[in-house]
Amino acid sequence: MKRSHRLSCRTTQSGAVLLIGMIMLLMLMLVAVGVIRLSMSHTQIINNEQVRTEADTATNYALDMVLNAPANTWDGYRNAGKKEYINLGTSVIADSADVSVAVTVNNLTCKRSRIIRNSEMIKTTGSLTYVPADDSSCFGGGGSPLTIVDPTALGPPNADSLCANVLYEMQATTSDPKLLGAGATVIQGVEVRRGVDALDNCD
Numbered sequence: 001m002k003r004s005h006r007l008s009c010r011t012t013q014s015g016a017v018l019l020i021g022m023i024m025l026l027m028l029m030l031v032a033v034g035v036i037r038l039s040m041s042h043t044q045i046i047n048n049e050q051v052r053t054e055a056d057t058a059t060n061y062a063l064d065m066v067l068n069a070p071a072n073t074w075d076g077y078r079n080a081g082k083k084e085y086i087n088l089g090t091s092v093i094a095d096s097a098d099v100s101v102a103v104t105v106n107n108l109t110c111k112r113s114r115i116i117r118n119s120e121m122i123k124t125t126g127s128l129t130y131v132p133a134d135d136s137s138c139f140g141g142g143g144s145p146l147t148i149v150d151p152t153a154l155g156p157p158n159a160d161s162l163c164a165n166v167l168y169e170m171q172a173t174t175s176d177p178k179l180l181g182a183g184a185t186v187i188q189g190v191e192v193r194r195g196v197d198a199l200d201n202c203d
Contacts, residue, residue, distance in 0.1 A: 071194055108168060121163075138163035162195055
C-alpha cells in the first residue's frame, strides 16, 4: 500500500512540473513573438522615415534647381507645370527616368511686385553719375562694364526705372512609386529682379 501511494505522488508531481514547464515555454514564446513584432515595427518606422526624407529631399532639390535657373525660364511652371526628374544617387549615379524620382513643379504665381526707383540704382563718385553693370538693363544700357547716365535726362529720382522686384511662389510635389507611395509637397518663395514687362503676369 505504501508503495502505491508513493508512485501516485510521483505521478502527480511529474504532471505538475510538465504543466508548469509548458506554461513557461508558452510565456517565452509570447515574449519572443512580441520582441520580433516590435523589431519589425521599428524597422518599418525607420524605412518609412527614410522614404519620407527622400521625398522631401527630392521636392526641395527640384525647387532649388528651378529657382536657381534664370527667372525668364520659369513660365513653363505656371498652372499644371512640368515634371523634373531628380536622381537621389541612392543606387545609380547616372541620370535616367528609371532611377530618378518624378517631381511636379507647378503653380508659379507672382505674389507681390514693386517697381524700383531710379534713385535706388544711380551711384555717384565725385562728378561721375553711373549705374552699376548689374543694374544697367534697368536703364536700357548694355552693362559693359557700367552705364554712364545723365541725371537731368532721367527725370526725378523718384521716377520709375525699367526694373521691378518681384516675389514669386512655386510648388513642388512628388508621389513617385519608387518612394513606396510616400508623397511630399513643398512651397517656396523667392524675390528676383525682373523687367517691368514681367509684371503683365503678376496678380
